[in-house]
Amino acid sequence: MSSSTLEKRRSQLTKGRMPGYVVWVVLAAAVVLGAAVSALIGFNIIVWAILTAVFFVAGATMITAAFGGTRKASDSLMTYLVYGCFIIALLPLLSVIWTVLERGLPGLSYDFFFTSMNGVTGATDNASAENGSPVLGGAYHAIVGTLQITLWATLISVPIGLMAAVYLVEYGTGGRLDRAITFFVDVMTGIPSIVAGLFAAALFGLLFGPGTRTGFVAAVALSVLMIPVVVRSTEEMLKIVPNELREAAYALGVRKWRTIVKVVVPTAISGIASGVTLAIARVIGETAPILVTAGFVSSINTNVFSGWMSTLPTFIYYQILTPTSPTNIDASTQRAWAAALTLIVMVMLLNLAARLIARAFAPKTSR
Amino acid sequence: MSTNTLTRSEVGGKSGDKIFSGATLAAGCLILAVLFGVAAFLVIQALPIFSADPTDITGGEGFGSYIFPIVIGTIIAASIALLIATPLGIGVALFISHYAPRRLAQGFGYLVDLLAAIPSVVYGAWGYAVLAPQLAVGYGWLAENLGWLPIFEGPASQTGRTILTAGIVLAVMVLPIITSLSREIFLQTPTLHEEAALAMGATRLEMIRMAVLPFARAGIVSAAMLGLGRALGETMAVALVLSGGALTASLIQSGNQTIAAEIALNFPEAFGLRLSELIAAGLVLFVITLAVNIIARWIISRHKEFSGAN
Numbered sequence: 001m002s003s004s005t006l007e008k009r010r011s012q013l014t015k016g017r018m019p020g021y022v023v024w025v026v027l028a029a030a031v032v033l034g035a036a037v038s039a040l041i042g043f044n045i046i047v048w049a050i051l052t053a054v055f056f057v058a059g060a061t062m063i064t065a066a067f068g069g070t071r072k073a074s075d076s077l078m079t080y081l082v083y084g085c086f087i088i089a090l091l092p093l094l095s096v097i098w099t100v101l102e103r104g105l106p107g108l109s110y111d112f113f114f115t116s117m118n119g120v121t122g123a124t125d126n127a128s129a130e131n132g133s134p135v136l137g138g139a140y141h142a143i144v145g146t147l148q149i150t151l152w153a154t155l156i157s158v159p160i161g162l163m164a165a166v167y168l169v170e171y172g173t174g175g176r177l178d179r180a181i182t183f184f185v186d187v188m189t190g191i192p193s194i195v196a197g198l199f200a201a202a203l204f205g206l207l208f209g210p211g212t213r214t215g216f217v218a219a220v221a222l223s224v225l226m227i228p229v230v231v232r233s234t235e236e237m238l239k240i241v242p243n244e245l246r247e248a249a250y251a252l253g254v255r256k257w258r259t260i261v262k263v264v265v266p267t268a269i270s271g272i273a274s275g276v277t278l279a280i281a282r283v284i285g286e287t288a289p290i291l292v293t294a295g296f297v298s299s300i301n302t303n304v305f306s307g308w309m310s311t312l313p314t315f316i317y318y319q320i321l322t323p324t325s326p327t328n329i330d331a332s333t334q335r336a337w338a339a340a341l342t343l344i345v346m347v348m349l350l351n352l353a354a355r356l357i358a359r360a361f362a363p364k365t366s367r
Numbered sequence: 368m369s370t371n372t373l374t375r376s377e378v379g380g381k382s383g384d385k386i387f388s389g390a391t392l393a394a395g396c397l398i399l400a401v402l403f404g405v406a407a408f409l410v411i412q413a414l415p416i417f418s419a420d421p422t423d424i425t426g427g428e429g430f431g432s433y434i435f436p437i438v439i440g441t442i443i444a445a446s447i448a449l450l451i452a453t454p455l456g457i458g459v460a461l462f463i464s465h466y467a468p469r470r471l472a473q474g475f476g477y478l479v480d481l482l483a484a485i486p487s488v489v490y491g492a493w494g495y496a497v498l499a500p501q502l503a504v505g506y507g508w509l510a511e512n513l514g515w516l517p518i519f520e521g522p523a524s525q526t527g528r529t530i531l532t533a534g535i536v537l538a539v540m541v542l543p544i545i546t547s548l549s550r551e552i553f554l555q556t557p558t559l560h561e562e563a564a565l566a567m568g569a570t571r572l573e574m575i576r577m578a579v580l581p582f583a584r585a586g587i588v589s590a591a592m593l594g595l596g597r598a599l600g601e602t603m604a605v606a607l608v609l610s611g612g613a614l615t616a617s618l619i620q621s622g623n624q625t626i627a628a629e630i631a632l633n634f635p636e637a638f639g640l641r642l643s644e645l646i647a648a649g650l651v652l653f654v655i656t657l658a659v660n661i662i663a664r665w666i667i668s669r670h671k672e673f674s675g676a677n
Contacts, residue, residue: 046501075570082466085458086475089546092539093482096493103496163394171388181395183664184402190593190660191653192600194627195405198649201634202408211638224401231398257387285486288602288627292634313488313603320492320607333496340489347484 018067023060030056053084100341107338109134116141117298122325129328137324137331139339141300142315145215146346148304149294149311150284152219153226158276160223161230162265168231169238170260188228196224197289204293213295215304218311221289226279233275237268270361274354281350285343287313312343405653413647415640423640433644434651436614440530440623441652444605445598447534447618448541452598453591455538456545463546464553465575476550483543491607494536495528499608502535503527506619520617528610531618533625536604541594548593552586553579585666592663596656602627626652 034052038044057080065073111134120137128135164181172178200221204212241264249259265272295308296318316336323332421429463476503525510521523529560578569577580587611624611632630645630652637645 071570071573075572078572078575079466082458082462085455086462086467089455089459089479089482089542092493093478093485095497096485096489099493099497100489160394160397163391164398167388167391167395171391177395181398183668184399186664187657187660188398188402190596190600190656190663191405192602192627192656194600194602194630195409195649195653195656198630198634198646199405199408202412202646203404205412206408210642224405227398227401255381255384257384260387281484285488287486287488287491288606288631291631295635313486316488316492317603317607320495336492340486340492343486344489347486351484 018064022063022067026059026063027056030059057081057084097344100337100344103334103337104339104341107135107334108341109138111136112138112335112338113143113342114138114140116300117324118300120298120324122327125323125325125328125331128331129325135331135334137335139312139315139335139342141297142310142312142339143342144300144302145294145309146284146311146313146343148302149215149218149222149290149309150280152216152304153222153283154276154280156219157223157226157230157279161227161279162234162272164227165231165234165238166260166265168235170256170264185228185231188224189232191224192288193225193286194288194292197221197292199224200289200293213293213308214306215294215301215309218290218294218309219304221293222283222286225286225289226283229279229282230276233278234268234272237271237275238264240271241267270358273361274358277350277354277357281347281354284350285313285347287311287317290314291317312339312346315339316343406650409646409650409653413643413650415643416647419640419643424644425641430644430647434626434648437624437626437629437648438651438655439614440611441599441625441627441655443618443623444530444534444537444609444625445595447531448537448598449591449595451535451538452542452545452594453587456542456590456594457549457587459542459546460549460553461575461579464550465571465579476547479543479546482539483547487540487601487603488607490536490540491603491605494532494604494608498536499527499529499532501527502532506531509619517616518618520620523619524610524621526610526621528608529619529621530609530623533605533609534618536608537598537601540601540604541598544597545590545594548590549583549587552583552590556582585669589663589666592659592666596659596663599659600627600652600656602631606631 030052033055034048037051038048041047057077060080061073061077064076115136115138117137117139118141124136127133164185168178168181197218200217201213203220204214204217245263245267246259249263250256254262290311291314294311294314296314297308297310301307301309316339319332319336319339323329325331416424416430419430421427424430424433426433459479463472463479467475503523506523506527506529509519510523513519514521556579560582561574564574564578565571605625605628609624609628610621611628612622615622626648630649633641634645
């Protein structure tokens with residue numbers, strides 16, 4: 001007796017809610033139906049997946065509508081769409097990572113890391129394709145170039161970015177100049193990388209004659225891209241340094257600049273360091289500015305101030321676009337994907353390092 | 368001993384203060400100088416193009432008719448990217464901020480941010496080697512069945528290296544930007560508004576429509592604008608993916624070109640007037656992206672007090 005009233009009440013509260021298993025039934029039906037329809041028009045796993053998704057969303061929405069009306073139905077439709085968006089967004093990520101691993105791993109070898117492309121010609125690639133011998137030539141020169149150019153870009157942009165951020169946070173009074181700097185730093189983050197490259201090329205072209213291409217020009221181009229990132233992250237970090245620390249230093253009679261150097265910056269150093277690391281990760285993969293400023297070589301050049309230089313991104317670009325041997329492009333493709341894998345690993349390590357730095361040097365005084 | 372350190376810091380302090388604040392001010396001004404330098408040097412190097420004989424310019428009909436097709440191509444590619452990435456990015460941002468299980472949400476956020484960490488040249492290589500051949504099949508189907516639409520006019524490219532493919536690769540590249548900015552804004556929706564909507568019996572969709580989206584509208588617009596700025600200036604993906612050519616309305620034939628890719632493909636061999644031409648093209652790109660970015664930043668700063676997005 002009482003149990004039946006309870007039953008009734010519960011059904012009142014959960015009216016219009018469909019049982020949990022219905023969704024799974026609809027999903028299974030959609031998979032089967034999708035397979036059937038895609039078999040009719042020529043089976044293809046992508047077509048199957050798309051059809052399944054469409055059938056599932058339509059079916060589940062209609063059944064929800066039958067159970068609980070249009071409001072519930074539109075709500076669940078939105079839920080499926082939002083989940084679908086996320087799955088679609090993950091597809092390219094998985095595809096890129098899978099492609100790079102699958103095609104890049106076979107190319108990784110001692111030779112790849114420690115030899116350059118010097119002396120490797122189309123004939124070399126043809127020979128290795130005919131004999132089935134390992135692909136010769138590697139990316140040593142490009143790795144050296146990447147590290148050198150990125151190092152110089154960091155050396156240029158970190159002091160400038162750091163000082164500018166200190167100015168904005170510690171000395172800025174919110175005047176017109178400060179607002180202009182903040183605004184244009186934001187705008188600078190949106191400069192197309194190729195325009196930064198053209199700027200450096202145009203600048204050095206005017207100073208040292210047209211066609212001046214060295215690693216240093218590329219470093220200048222990269223710092224144009226890097227400075228705003230450094231400024232932004234440093235600014236954020238300096239802003240969260242508690243004011244009590246500054247006031248305590250002033251109260252002890254410490255000068256403002258020593259307060260900044262000895263108190264404010266050390267407190268924020270973990271965030272600043274991780275911001276700088278992220279900025280490096282951002283510019284290390286830039287291709288376009290290198291293309292127009294540093295040229296492209298196949299031999300090792302360790303001097304950033306003279307001669308053309310290669311970096312990993314330009315190496316990938318040229319190996320794909322102009323294969324060393326036009327008839328046997330597999331060798332070049334293999335080198336390109338191996339270089340892509342190396343580059344991605346570098347970027348991921350930098351990102352990881354940024355997180356570790358932020359954690360390791362986090363201020364212990366803040367609690 | 369302690370007196371020593373006190374006096375030492377006193378002696379070095381006064382001028383130190385001045386030098387240090389001067390140095391920081393100089394660094395701040397240097398940034399402004401660099402931005403104006405970018406514009407100035409590009410203008411100087413591009414000047415010869417405006418006094419040159421129109422027949423000497425690529426295409427033989429002056430700079431205007433040289434730049435026009437690639438400006439349109441740039442806009443087409445960026446629009447495709449934005450049309451795909453904006454709804455998708457908002458969906459992903461909503462998923463992370465309101466739909467995903469709380470415990471996993473942050474991890475999903477990192478996952479989407481990984482998309483931003485992959486270098487553009489790798490996306491270009493992926494679009495060239497993986498995506499384009501896959502899409503070529505679909506393009507054939509589009510040309511057969513929807514060929515009466517000018518944008519799907521056949522014959523479809525066999526390699527799939529078309530402006531639509533380039534646009535899709537660009538969409539993947541701007542997706543993390545739009546997602547992370549929108550996510551930040553969605554998370555800042557006042558919880559009281561959301562709870563009030565739910566307490567009155569709104570479904571999750573109605574809560575999002577009534578509380579989250581009105582609050583985030585300006586932020587979404589500026590996120591899309593920043594994504595547009597990125598898509599307009601993106602070079603390598605287009606340079607590798609697109610098999611460029613003259614301006615065509617069809618999105619599934621090879622053809623069209625963007626400014627950034629045009630520069631990247633031709634700059635290494637360019638000299639003399641051709642160099643000025645490409646630098647002038649870069650200047651045009653700079654002006655377009657600058658305008659887009661300034662508008663986006665202006666929208667953000669105007670709505671800062673409401674959305675807190677910055």
